[in-house]
Amino acid sequence: MAKYLLVSFKTCPWVQRAAIVLREKNVEFEFRHIDRDNRPDWFRAISPHNKVPVLSIDGKVSLFESNAIAEYLDETIAPRLHPDDPVLRAINRAWTDYLPTFSEMVTGSAYAESEAEHKEDVAKIPLAFARLEGALEKQNAGPFFNGVTYSLVDAAYAPFLQRYFFLDRIKPLGVIGHYPRVKAWADVLLKRPSTHSFPEAELEPLYRQNVKRRKSWLSQFVADAAVAAE
Numbered sequence: 001m002a003k004y005l006l007v008s009f010k011t012c013p014w015v016q017r018a019a020i021v022l023r024e025k026n027v028e029f030e031f032r033h034i035d036r037d038n039r040p041d042w043f044r045a046i047s048p049h050n051k052v053p054v055l056s057i058d059g060k061v062s063l064f065e066s067n068a069i070a071e072y073l074d075e076t077i078a079p080r081l082h083p084d085d086p087v088l089r090a091i092n093r094a095w096t097d098y099l100p101t102f103s104e105m106v107t108g109s110a111y112a113e114s115e116a117e118h119k120e121d122v123a124k125i126p127l128a129f130a131r132l133e134g135a136l137e138k139q140n141a142g143p144f145f146n147g148v149t150y151s152l153v154d155a156a157y158a159p160f161l162q163r164y165f166f167l168d169r170i171k172p173l174g175v176i177g178h179y180p181r182v183k184a185w186a187d188v189l190l191k192r193p194s195t196h197s198f199p200e201a202e203l204e205p206l207y208r209q210n211v212k213r214r215k216s217w218l219s220q221f222v223a224d225a226a227v228a229a230e
Protein backbone atom coordinates (compact mmCIF):
# COMPACT_ATOMS: atom_id res chain seq x y z
CA MET A 1 0.00 0.00 0.00
CA ALA A 2 1.23 3.48 -0.84
CA LYS A 3 2.23 5.88 1.92
CA TYR A 4 -0.31 8.70 2.21
CA LEU A 5 0.41 12.00 3.91
CA LEU A 6 -2.49 14.42 4.29
CA VAL A 7 -1.34 18.00 4.76
CA SER A 8 -3.83 19.93 6.83
CA PHE A 9 -4.97 22.86 8.94
CA LYS A 10 -6.65 21.20 11.88
CA THR A 11 -10.13 22.64 11.40
CA CYS A 12 -10.29 22.63 7.59
CA PRO A 13 -13.52 21.03 6.31
CA TRP A 14 -11.96 20.36 2.89
CA VAL A 15 -9.17 18.37 4.55
CA GLN A 16 -11.79 16.57 6.58
CA ARG A 17 -13.52 15.55 3.35
CA ALA A 18 -10.32 13.89 2.10
CA ALA A 19 -9.73 12.27 5.50
CA ILE A 20 -13.27 10.86 5.46
CA VAL A 21 -12.68 9.19 2.10
CA LEU A 22 -9.40 7.70 3.36
CA ARG A 23 -11.15 6.43 6.46
CA GLU A 24 -14.10 5.00 4.50
CA LYS A 25 -11.55 3.01 2.54
CA ASN A 26 -9.68 1.88 5.65
CA VAL A 27 -6.47 3.42 4.38
CA GLU A 28 -3.75 4.24 6.85
CA PHE A 29 -2.48 7.77 6.44
CA GLU A 30 -0.48 10.34 8.31
CA PHE A 31 -1.89 13.74 9.11
CA ARG A 32 0.60 16.62 8.88
CA HIS A 33 -0.91 19.71 10.48
CA ILE A 34 0.81 22.88 9.41
CA ASP A 35 0.58 26.42 10.75
CA ARG A 36 -1.81 28.53 8.66
CA ASP A 37 0.19 31.67 9.50
CA ASN A 38 3.57 30.16 8.82
CA ARG A 39 3.28 27.73 5.92
CA PRO A 40 6.51 25.83 5.39
CA ASP A 41 8.44 26.13 2.13
CA TRP A 42 8.02 22.43 1.36
CA PHE A 43 4.23 22.99 1.51
CA ARG A 44 4.34 26.04 -0.75
CA ALA A 45 6.29 23.94 -3.23
CA ILE A 46 3.59 21.26 -3.45
CA SER A 47 0.43 23.35 -3.14
CA PRO A 48 0.00 25.55 -6.22
CA HIS A 49 -2.68 27.75 -4.63
CA ASN A 50 -1.16 27.49 -1.13
CA LYS A 51 -4.23 25.71 0.25
CA VAL A 52 -4.85 22.51 2.14
CA PRO A 53 -5.58 19.67 1.64
CA VAL A 54 -2.63 18.26 -0.20
CA LEU A 55 -2.31 14.50 -0.39
CA SER A 56 1.26 13.37 -0.84
CA ILE A 57 1.62 9.82 -2.17
CA ASP A 58 4.88 8.01 -1.43
CA GLY A 59 6.54 11.41 -1.26
CA LYS A 60 6.50 11.44 -5.07
CA VAL A 61 3.15 12.85 -6.17
CA SER A 62 1.17 15.61 -4.50
CA LEU A 63 -2.52 16.01 -5.23
CA PHE A 64 -4.45 19.13 -4.34
CA GLU A 65 -8.16 20.08 -4.34
CA SER A 66 -10.33 17.91 -2.11
CA ASN A 67 -12.61 16.80 -4.94
CA ALA A 68 -9.70 15.66 -7.12
CA ILE A 69 -8.24 13.82 -4.11
CA ALA A 70 -11.57 12.13 -3.35
CA GLU A 71 -12.05 11.07 -6.97
CA TYR A 72 -8.48 9.74 -7.17
CA LEU A 73 -8.87 7.70 -3.99
CA ASP A 74 -12.19 6.36 -5.26
CA GLU A 75 -10.65 5.25 -8.54
CA THR A 76 -7.71 3.53 -6.92
CA ILE A 77 -8.91 2.01 -3.63
CA ALA A 78 -11.94 -0.19 -2.91
CA PRO A 79 -14.71 0.02 -1.93
CA ARG A 80 -15.98 2.20 -4.76
CA LEU A 81 -18.05 5.03 -3.29
CA HIS A 82 -19.31 6.39 -6.60
CA PRO A 83 -22.41 4.56 -7.91
CA ASP A 84 -22.00 2.18 -10.85
CA ASP A 85 -24.93 3.70 -12.74
CA PRO A 86 -23.63 6.52 -14.99
CA VAL A 87 -26.71 8.71 -14.53
CA LEU A 88 -26.58 8.35 -10.77
CA ARG A 89 -22.83 9.00 -10.87
CA ALA A 90 -23.40 12.20 -12.86
CA ILE A 91 -26.04 13.29 -10.32
CA ASN A 92 -23.59 12.59 -7.50
CA ARG A 93 -20.87 14.61 -9.25
CA ALA A 94 -23.28 17.47 -9.84
CA TRP A 95 -24.06 17.60 -6.12
CA THR A 96 -20.40 17.50 -5.14
CA ASP A 97 -19.89 20.38 -7.59
CA TYR A 98 -22.59 22.27 -5.70
CA LEU A 99 -20.65 21.88 -2.45
CA PRO A 100 -18.65 25.18 -2.60
CA THR A 101 -21.91 27.11 -3.09
CA PHE A 102 -23.54 25.16 -0.26
CA SER A 103 -20.60 25.74 2.08
CA GLU A 104 -20.57 29.45 1.35
CA MET A 105 -24.32 29.74 1.96
CA VAL A 106 -24.39 27.61 5.11
CA THR A 107 -21.19 28.67 6.86
CA GLY A 108 -20.53 32.10 5.34
CA SER A 109 -22.07 33.85 8.35
CA ALA A 110 -18.99 32.90 10.39
CA TYR A 111 -17.01 35.48 8.40
CA ALA A 112 -19.51 38.36 8.42
CA GLU A 113 -18.05 41.61 9.70
CA SER A 114 -21.23 43.27 10.89
CA GLU A 115 -24.57 42.28 12.33
CA ALA A 116 -26.32 43.29 9.09
CA GLU A 117 -23.93 41.19 7.01
CA HIS A 118 -24.39 38.30 9.43
CA LYS A 119 -28.17 38.53 9.07
CA GLU A 120 -27.86 38.56 5.28
CA ASP A 121 -25.63 35.49 5.37
CA VAL A 122 -27.88 33.59 7.75
CA ALA A 123 -30.80 34.34 5.43
CA LYS A 124 -29.04 32.31 2.71
CA ILE A 125 -29.06 29.07 4.72
CA PRO A 126 -32.72 28.08 4.06
CA LEU A 127 -32.24 28.12 0.29
CA ALA A 128 -29.14 25.90 0.52
CA PHE A 129 -31.00 23.44 2.75
CA ALA A 130 -34.11 23.57 0.55
CA ARG A 131 -32.04 22.58 -2.50
CA LEU A 132 -30.55 19.65 -0.61
CA GLU A 133 -33.95 18.68 0.76
CA GLY A 134 -35.24 18.49 -2.82
CA ALA A 135 -32.24 16.44 -3.94
CA LEU A 136 -32.64 14.01 -1.05
CA GLU A 137 -36.32 13.63 -1.83
CA LYS A 138 -35.55 12.75 -5.44
CA GLN A 139 -32.70 10.45 -4.55
CA ASN A 140 -33.72 8.09 -1.86
CA ALA A 141 -35.31 7.07 1.37
CA GLY A 142 -32.01 7.57 3.21
CA PRO A 143 -30.11 7.13 5.36
CA PHE A 144 -27.40 8.31 2.93
CA PHE A 145 -27.57 10.49 -0.16
CA ASN A 146 -28.04 7.50 -2.49
CA GLY A 147 -30.01 5.38 -0.05
CA VAL A 148 -28.35 2.57 1.86
CA THR A 149 -24.93 2.94 0.24
CA TYR A 150 -22.49 5.57 1.47
CA SER A 151 -21.03 7.77 -1.28
CA LEU A 152 -18.62 10.61 -2.04
CA VAL A 153 -21.58 13.00 -1.70
CA ASP A 154 -21.94 11.96 1.94
CA ALA A 155 -18.20 12.40 2.50
CA ALA A 156 -18.32 15.86 0.90
CA TYR A 157 -21.27 17.31 2.83
CA ALA A 158 -20.57 15.83 6.27
CA PRO A 159 -17.96 18.45 7.34
CA PHE A 160 -20.20 21.34 6.34
CA LEU A 161 -23.33 19.94 7.97
CA GLN A 162 -21.22 19.49 11.10
CA ARG A 163 -20.16 23.14 10.95
CA TYR A 164 -23.78 24.24 10.68
CA PHE A 165 -24.30 22.68 14.12
CA PHE A 166 -21.11 24.32 15.43
CA LEU A 167 -22.45 27.71 14.30
CA ASP A 168 -25.91 26.96 15.65
CA ARG A 169 -24.36 26.35 19.05
CA ILE A 170 -22.45 29.65 18.96
CA LYS A 171 -25.57 31.64 18.07
CA PRO A 172 -28.77 29.71 17.41
CA LEU A 173 -29.75 29.55 13.74
CA GLY A 174 -32.69 27.20 14.05
CA VAL A 175 -32.91 26.41 10.34
CA ILE A 176 -32.18 22.73 9.84
CA GLY A 177 -35.29 21.56 11.73
CA HIS A 178 -37.39 22.87 8.83
CA TYR A 179 -35.69 20.44 6.45
CA PRO A 180 -36.37 16.97 7.86
CA ARG A 181 -34.46 15.04 5.21
CA VAL A 182 -31.39 17.21 5.56
CA LYS A 183 -31.64 16.97 9.34
CA ALA A 184 -31.95 13.16 9.27
CA TRP A 185 -29.05 12.95 6.80
CA ALA A 186 -26.88 15.23 8.95
CA ASP A 187 -27.68 13.20 12.07
CA VAL A 188 -26.64 9.97 10.37
CA LEU A 189 -23.44 11.49 8.98
CA LEU A 190 -22.48 12.94 12.35
CA LYS A 191 -22.84 9.51 13.94
CA ARG A 192 -20.58 7.93 11.32
CA PRO A 193 -17.09 7.36 12.76
CA SER A 194 -15.34 8.34 9.49
CA THR A 195 -16.72 11.89 9.80
CA HIS A 196 -14.53 12.52 12.80
CA SER A 197 -10.86 13.05 12.05
CA PHE A 198 -10.65 14.44 15.55
CA PRO A 199 -12.69 13.43 18.55
CA GLU A 200 -15.80 15.61 18.35
CA ALA A 201 -15.01 17.10 21.73
CA GLU A 202 -11.70 18.35 20.32
CA LEU A 203 -12.78 19.78 16.96
CA GLU A 204 -15.62 21.99 18.15
CA PRO A 205 -13.51 24.01 20.61
CA LEU A 206 -10.83 24.40 17.90
CA TYR A 207 -13.49 25.64 15.50
CA ARG A 208 -14.81 28.12 18.06
CA GLN A 209 -11.31 29.40 18.72
CA ASN A 210 -10.88 30.00 14.99
CA VAL A 211 -14.14 31.94 14.87
CA LYS A 212 -12.89 33.95 17.82
CA ARG A 213 -9.53 34.67 16.18
CA ARG A 214 -11.17 35.82 12.95
CA LYS A 215 -12.70 38.79 14.73
CA SER A 216 -15.86 38.50 12.70
CA TRP A 217 -19.17 39.79 14.11
CA LEU A 218 -19.87 36.30 15.45
CA SER A 219 -16.58 36.23 17.42
CA GLN A 220 -18.15 38.16 20.29
CA PHE A 221 -20.36 35.15 21.05
CA VAL A 222 -17.41 32.84 21.60
CA ALA A 223 -15.92 32.94 25.06
CA ASP A 224 -12.21 33.82 25.29
CA ALA A 225 -10.15 30.79 24.38
CA ALA A 226 -7.15 29.80 26.40
CA VAL A 227 -5.34 27.95 23.62
CA ALA A 228 -4.61 29.23 20.14
CA ALA A 229 -6.09 26.99 17.47
CA GLU A 230 -4.78 26.18 14.06
Ligand SMILES: N[C@@H](CCC(=O)N[C@@H](CS)C(=O)NCC(=O)O)C(=O)O
Nearest residue numbers: 012013014050051052053065066067
Ligand atom coordinates in the same frame (compact mmCIF):
# COMPACT_ATOMS: atom_id res chain seq x y z
N1 LIG B 1 -11.34 24.11 -3.26
C1 LIG B 1 -10.39 23.72 -2.25
C2 LIG B 1 -10.64 24.55 -1.00
C3 LIG B 1 -9.57 24.33 0.05
C4 LIG B 1 -9.52 25.49 1.03
O1 LIG B 1 -10.19 26.52 0.86
N2 LIG B 1 -8.71 25.30 2.05
C5 LIG B 1 -8.51 26.39 2.99
C6 LIG B 1 -8.46 25.92 4.43
S1 LIG B 1 -9.99 25.22 4.95
C7 LIG B 1 -7.17 27.03 2.70
O2 LIG B 1 -6.17 26.35 2.59
N3 LIG B 1 -7.18 28.34 2.58
C8 LIG B 1 -5.98 29.07 2.31
C9 LIG B 1 -5.79 30.20 3.22
O3 LIG B 1 -6.39 30.22 4.30
O4 LIG B 1 -4.97 31.05 2.86
C10 LIG B 1 -10.52 22.24 -1.97
O5 LIG B 1 -11.62 21.70 -2.15
O6 LIG B 1 -9.52 21.60 -1.58
